[in-house]
Every structure is written in structure tokens, then in C-alpha cells.
Amino acid sequence: MPKQISAARRSSMVGLLTAASLALALSGCASYDVTAPADARADAPAADVKAKDAKDTKGGDAGGDVDCRKAKCVALTFDAGPSENTNRLLDILKENKAHATFFMLGKNHIAERPAEVKRIDAEGHELANHTWSHQILTEIKPDEVKRELSRVQDEVRKITGKTPTLMRPPQGRTDGTVSEISKELGLAQVLWSVTAKDYETTDSALITKRVLDQTKRDGIILLHDIYKGTVPAVPGILKELKKRGYTVVTVSQLLSPAKPEPGMAYRP
Template sequence: MPKPMSAARRTSIAGLLTATSLVLALSGCTTYDVTAPADARADAPAAEVKKKDTADAKAKDGKARGNDVDCRKAKCVALTFDAGPSENTNRLLDILKEEKVHATFFMLGENHVAKRPAEVKRIDAEGHELANHTWSHQILTDISPAAAKREMSRLQEAVHKITGKTPTLMRPPQGRTDESVSKISKDLGLAQVLWSVTAKDYQTNDSALITKRVLEQTERDGIILLHDIYKGTVPAVPGILKELKKRGYTVVTVSQLLSPAKPEPGMVYRP
């Protein structure tokens, strides 16, 4: 796939060849809008930039608390977990709490959110980002638009019922998206988030190998994809975080990585 250009230079006019609106989907050639985190930050509306800078100034003066990292200045990488919550999630949350790190959780509905509402509540209560990975992990480009919409909206409704919050981010299963999925995502208020780092932890329970793969691929403004449903993943997290911090990275959520830009519904964000 071609590397995306600045969102300020993209166009939604069908048929025009641009680096941000023309991508090669796995199922064929289609058009949808893509931008990188750095470009999203650079193209953030002036009002959002001012709001972010004001908040940062207050934080510096000790008048504000919270997640005040500025990825325009800091060497950031976003940490994300797919397909949970699971029996491993509470241990993962303990680790993230110990390390003072927040992550984005792209959750599944069936057998996960539906069966583990306590973990969903804890993810939210401890300041992590709630996100959508569909209800039952169907490949959205392989099913009808109506079915794809149900896959996304059903998860939205379940998370809102548990937490009172509705996700604004969605990760399509296997990263497969197209123009139709992007339109549905936009209608549901969901931005799409892909990744740049994968440990392929669905292939191995070797925590050392998972750690090695993550560290080899991580660069500034990257998005790390892990799964808290596999046995080898959570034990790898402390070592990953320790080494990332040693290398000067600040580990953030996806929304923090994009700030001062706000996730744009329908947009595909990919480093």
C-alpha cells in the first residue's frame, strides 16, 4: 500500500488518484480515506490545537491532571489489544496500572464483552480506551452492508449499556476494510484504526518471541497490535514496556497519539 499523505491534501472526489484516498484493499482496488497519526496531528483544526496547548500549559503549571502527553513533541507509540476481554485481562490491567500506562482495547462482543462486563467496567474505570472490534469477528468486507452494520452497532450498544460510553474507534477484523465499511463506520461515528506493529501472537505462546517481534518493529508514531486472549501475550507486556521506556518511548492510547486531532468517523488511521 502507498504511504498516506497529509489529510489536508486528500480528496473524497471519486476517481481522483491520491495517496490518501486510493488504497489497495485485500479484496481488490477500492477508495477510502487514509491518514497517518502525524498527518492527523498536523492537520488538526486550529481550535483543537489551541485547546490542547491550553490544557498542556495548565498541566505544566500544576493546574491540571490526567493524560497530558503531547505526541507532537514526545516520542509516542500507541498500545492496543484486540479480541478481549478474556481471563487474562485482569492481569494485564494490573500490569498497566503498575507501569502507569494506558492502552486502547478493541473488544469483541460475543463471548467477551457479553460474558465479562466486570472487565469492561474496569478497563473504563482505570482510564483505558474502549474501542470496537465487532460483535463476532466476521470479516466485514465479506458480508452484506446490513450485516456489517450489525456487527459494529451491536458492540457499540453492549459497551454503552455496561459503561454509559460509546466507542469512537473501530478495528476491522484482519484489518480488512473498503469503501462500504468506511461509509458504515462514518454513519456509526467510528474511526478505523489499523496498525504498524504485530507480534503475530496468535501463532505463538513464546513471550520472548512476542517481545522480540514488537521491539524490532516499533518506531515513533507506531500502533502496536497485541491480543489479550492468548497465553503468551500478557507475560510479554512488562518486558515490552520496560524496553520501550528505555528507548525513550511514551506509551499512549490511540486517541492520545492523534491529539490534538479528533478521530474522524470513517477515516482509516494507519502509521
């Protein structure tokens, strides 16, 4: 049985499940919890809210803290790396003082590029899980789902000493079983509201336009640092987002003072 959720979450679930573009609906199973970042912040336990406010009063932490209850935030995320393009992307993010969440693949990516994984972590970005080999989790057995996720957890921990708390299911496809396994592994599920479909074009100007046309407050932007046209689009995206008053954050910053809840699916 799905657990009881707040009215805000129920509202988010209804909107989410009725959206035509919602990848979750492809699974045909809605026996899991879904919430939006704004609802997660509103539902944050009082203790977490007080702790967040106390930290803000002191000027934030050493890495700089953002309060997305007040700021006009948008989360920037990159899937399926690291790749040969990741170091250039990290240079761009550093130049723009922006941080992102990296949903990384294991096979041929984390396993082959541990130096990039270390750099992502060292420069204050968020390490996250995109499975070992990009299998569609709703189409494989539970033991395989667990293996796809846990292998990434183990490899990232071995490289950085940190274990991801976020995962993105390939194609956004999840169901009750995937959610339960994610919960067991301590992983919240993160979907998106903005996609440039950068896997189908190398036109950086088009990628930029698609992102900017879709971005709204509390959005989650999906890009891939493995594709040729994506990284060259990032400087223009960041410049225009800043011009429009957005603060670019990681997914966990977007949710704060709430903490990512294992098994929960987050989507604006």
C-alpha cells in the same frame, strides 16, 4: 466519490496502498480516506490545536495528558478481549502507569465479562470496537456490517455509559462500504504498524522481540490479550519501550490534537 484530502493524506494513502503487507489492499477497494497519526495531527483544525496547547499550558487534565507532537509516542492496543487474562494485563499496565486501547469483541467477551469492561474504562484505558463476532466486514452484507458494529456500541454503552469512537476491522480488512457505515456510527477505523503475530506462538520472548524490532515513533502496536504468551510479554515490552524513550499512549492520545474522524482509516 471520495472526499478531497490533504497532500499529506494523499501521500499516506499511496504508501499505504502500495505496502505489500497492507491488509486493506486485500479488499480491492480504496474508495475511502486513509491517514497517518502524524498527518492527522498536522491537519488538526486550528481550534483543536489551540485548545490542546491551552490545556498543556495548564498542566494537562486529571488523567495526565501527553503531547505526541513533542513526545516520542507509540500506541499500545489489544484485540479480541476481554478474556481471562485481562485482569492480569490491567494490573501490569497499572504497575507501569501505562494506558492502552482495547478493541473488544462482543460475543463471548464483552457479553460475558462486563466487569472487565468496567475496569478497563475505570482505569483510564480506551474502549474500542472489534465487532460482535469477528466476521470479515468486506465479505458480508451492509446490514450485517452495521449489526456487527452497532451491537458492540450498544453493549459497551449499556455497561459503561460510554460509546466507542474507534473500531478495528477484523484482519484489517475494510472498503468504501465499511467506511461509510463506520462514519454513520461515529467510528474511526484503526489499523496498525506493529504485529507480534501472537496468535501463532506462545513464546513470550519471541513476542517481545517482534514488537521491539518493529516499533518506531507514532507506531500502533497490535497484540491480543486472549493468547497465552501475550500478557507475560507485556512487562518486558513496556520496560524496553521506556528505556528507548517511548511514551506509551492510547490511540486517541496518539492522534491528539486531532480528533478521530468517523470513517477515516488511521495507520502509521
